[in-house]
Structures are given as structure tokens and as C-alpha cells.
Amino acid sequence: MLLLDVGNHSAKIWHDGLISSKSIDELNSFLPKEKAYYISVNSNFKPNSNKFIDISDFFEFDTIYKGLGVDRIAGCYIIKNGIVVDAGSAITVDIMIDFVHQGGFIVPGIAAQLKANEEISKVLKVAINSQVSLEALPQKTVDAVSFGIIAPLVFLIKDMSKNKNIYLTGGDGSFFSKFFDNAIFDKNLVFRGMLKALEERGIKC
Amino acid sequence: MLLLDVGNHSAKIWHDGLISSKSIDELNSFLPKEKAYYISVNSNFKPNSNKFIDISDFFEFDTIYKGLGVDRIAGCYIIKNGIVVDAGSAITVDIMIDFVHQGGFIVPGIAAQLKANEEISKVLKVAINSQVSLEALPQKTVDAVSFGIIAPLVFLIKDMSKNKNIYLTGGDGSFFSKFFDNAIFDKNLVFRGMLKALEERGIKC
Numbered sequence: 001m002l003l004l005d006v007g008n009h010s011a012k013i014w015h016d017g018l019i020s021s022k023s024i025d026e027l028n029s030f031l032p033k034e035k036a037y038y039i040s041v042n043s044n045f046k047p048n049s050n051k052f053i054d055i056s057d058f059f060e061f062d063t064i065y066k067g068l069g070v071d072r073i074a075g076c077y078i079i080k081n082g083i084v085v086d087a088g089s090a091i092t093v094d095i096m097i098d099f100v101h102q103g104g105f106i107v108p109g110i111a112a113q114l115k116a117n118e119e120i121s122k123v124l125k126v127a128i129n130s131q132v133s134l135e136a137l138p139q140k141t142v143d144a145v146s147f148g149i150i151a152p153l154v155f156l157i158k159d160m161s162k163n164k165n166i167y168l169t170g171g172d173g174s175f176f177s178k179f180f181d182n183a184i185f186d187k188n189l190v191f192r193g194m195l196k197a198l199e200e201r202g203i204k205c
Numbered sequence: 206m207l208l209l210d211v212g213n214h215s216a217k218i219w220h221d222g223l224i225s226s227k228s229i230d231e232l233n234s235f236l237p238k239e240k241a242y243y244i245s246v247n248s249n250f251k252p253n254s255n256k257f258i259d260i261s262d263f264f265e266f267d268t269i270y271k272g273l274g275v276d277r278i279a280g281c282y283i284i285k286n287g288i289v290v291d292a293g294s295a296i297t298v299d300i301m302i303d304f305v306h307q308g309g310f311i312v313p314g315i316a317a318q319l320k321a322n323e324e325i326s327k328v329l330k331v332a333i334n335s336q337v338s339l340e341a342l343p344q345k346t347v348d349a350v351s352f353g354i355i356a357p358l359v360f361l362i363k364d365m366s367k368n369k370n371i372y373l374t375g376g377d378g379s380f381f382s383k384f385f386d387n388a389i390f391d392k393n394l395v396f397r398g399m400l401k402a403l404e405e406r407g408i409k410c
Contacts, residue, residue, distance in 0.1 A: 008325055008326045041326065041328070043327075064344050065343075065344045065345065065349075066344060066345040066346075067328075067345060067346050069328070089325045089326075090322065090325045090326070090329065091353075092349075093353075095342060102342050103341070103342025103343050103344050103349075104342060104343065104349060105342070105343050105348075105349045105350075105352040105353040105356065106322065106329065106346070106349045106350050106353045107318070107353035107354070107357065108313070108318055108321035108322055108325065109325070112321040112322075112324065112325055113312070113313055113318075113321060115321065116313035116317040116318065116320065116321040117295065117311065117313055117317075119317065120213055120294045120295045120313065120314070120317055121213045121246065121294075121295070122248075123246070123272075123274070124295065124311065136308070137300060137307050137308025137309060137310070138270075138308050138309065138310050139269050139270045139271060139308050140270065140271040140272060141271075141272050141311075143310075144297075144308075144309060144310045144311045145310075145311050147310040148296075148298075148310040148311045148312040149312070151310065151361055152312065152357030152358045152360070152361040153357045155357070155360060155361045155364060156356060156357040156360045156361070159360060
């Protein structure tokens, strides 16, 4: 079984548990040999075979949020109670209680914030310092920028989490997970949600 | 007396208490009739008259921060105890205790974060909702983006402030001030710091 999570910049592919990725261009010329169940937030993805099956309507997701991206729905879908952080090109934070989505918010991802800083001033063109301390105030630009990207978000998530678990996924999910005591990093969280939605329709891998 | 605060995108001008602004190009062809005391973080500013006097060395500022921008120094210079937030193209947050700078951090400004979101996905192209509640989780994209820009920063600043005052300046300083109980918005904070530095050198307006 093939699963595809088509994001803003590329597609992640799950093939019987093995993970790979393709650009949107590559995906548009890809002819799967078996059924390829997908979710997509990218209007440039044009499936060119009837093997591609859009499963965005398969999720029975309890929320009052208008226009919630299907990738966020999938990422939250197996979480009964907890905070779901998908740290990719954007970072989305969603809260689940008893399988009911409570709402969520969005901040630009690490790369996008670094680029934004760089465009403001050449002085702010730095790489992130992954070792920056959140316990002490920064004393140089690279730490000031790194702290500014990490600390506000981490403090808010910690405050929201209280006794809830924090589930992280996405390209920078592992990076952020080390700032929390009660964090679970699962790079396949979205695929697990897709598998649950398929199983609920009687489609098993 | 003329004071100039030359920023990343334009220059703010203080003329005996009246405030105006010029683009960097305008400033580069500007011939002041009196002494123009300036600080600049913009290497494109090329003063073309000896009436321009760089006062960046006039500040006797106690910090161990390496490479602190002179605009941040000026903004903190009259603050004995407090948190100084300069919300412009970038947002800088600095903490002062007994006139000693404790460190600080930087996040992209509101416009830069909105642009960063927009570049990630067309779906995230929204204006900020200035009325967004920070007490409830967002239930639609415009609120999710607005909350994501405002809430993490406001929450962290509140946590840091404890019984300290929060001093805000910059183009978005007034906007942010309404999210705090103990906030003082002063659009002329940087000029007040410059005036103090000049007075310490015996130059009075």
C-alpha cells in the first residue's frame, strides 16, 4: 500500500512502512502500480492516474475550526488527548481532548523565520544555534535569533500542555522535541492518521 | 536640534520634538541646516554633510551582549528596570535591571511573519486580526495566523516581566501594548535615549 502526504513543497511517501519523498513535479509524472491513497494541501499536485485516491473525506474529525488543513487533521487523528505540533515549512499547533479538536495556531517554520530575519537585515543572517539555552538571555545575535524562534513557541506550548503529552512531527519536530520533558516525536504521525482513516473504511494495509 | 534614527527601511527624524520620516534615498540627498545627531543600523545611509554627527559612541551602556544594535542600546538607555520591546521590521526584546542590560532576543516583525506565512502557502495569505483573542484557541486561519504571531511572544514577555514594567516602541509597539496590563507605549523611546546620551556629553536641545 502507498500513502502520500502532499505538502506545500514536496510529498512524503509511505510504502508499506518505508518512507521516501518526491518533489511535486516528480509526483505529477509518477504512475503508481498499486493504489496510492493521498492527502494534499498543494494545488499544484495533479494526479495523473486513477490509482491515486484522495482520502481527505475519509476522516471523521470533530472540530469547529473552519478550513483546517487535511494534513493537520491527519496529524491529530490518532491523538485522544494531547498537543500536536507539526514543525515543517509552517509550524502548526493543535490541541486534542477526548478526540475532539479544540483549535490551534500557526507560526512560520524555522527556515521561514530565518529567511524573514535575513531579509530584514544582513546582520540577522545567521544559522540557528540548536544548542541555545532557553534558561539564559541571549548575549549575541545568533543566540538572540535562535532564542526568538524557539523560546516563545516552546514556552507557550509548555503552558498549554500542563499534564497533556506533546506529540511532534515534521522536519523540525525532532529538533523541537528536545525542549520538552513530555514530548513524543513521531515522524509518521500523519501516516498513522491516514492508516486509521483507511481502517475505519475497511481498507487495511 | 535634529535627531535621526536610521533603521533598516527608513529614517525617523526628531526635530525639536516633531517627528517625521525619510527614506534612505531621501536622507542621502538631505543637507541639514543644523547639526543632525544620528544613529544608524543601515549601511546604505551615506551622510553627505559634516552636519551629520554619528553618536553611536556616546552611549555608556552596560552589557556583555556582543554586537548589540545601536538602536536597541538607545531604546534601552533611559530604562532603569524593565522590558524594552521595539516592534518594527524586527521585534527586539531586551531586559534592563538597574541600568544594566541583561540580554535580549529578536523575532521577525508582524509584516515579516505575515509575508513568511504567505510564501509558505497561499492559504496562509491573511491580514492580521488585531482583535484576536489570546484567551481562546483559534478556530479559523486568520485567527490561527494572528494568534501565532502575537500569543507566543506576548506570553513569553509576560512570563519574563513579573513585576517589571514593559516599555514598547516601534511601528507595531502600540498594537502590542494592548495585550499587556503593565505596558507603556512610547513612540519616542529611542530619541529619549539619544537625548540622554547627548546631555551626558553636555549637548542640550
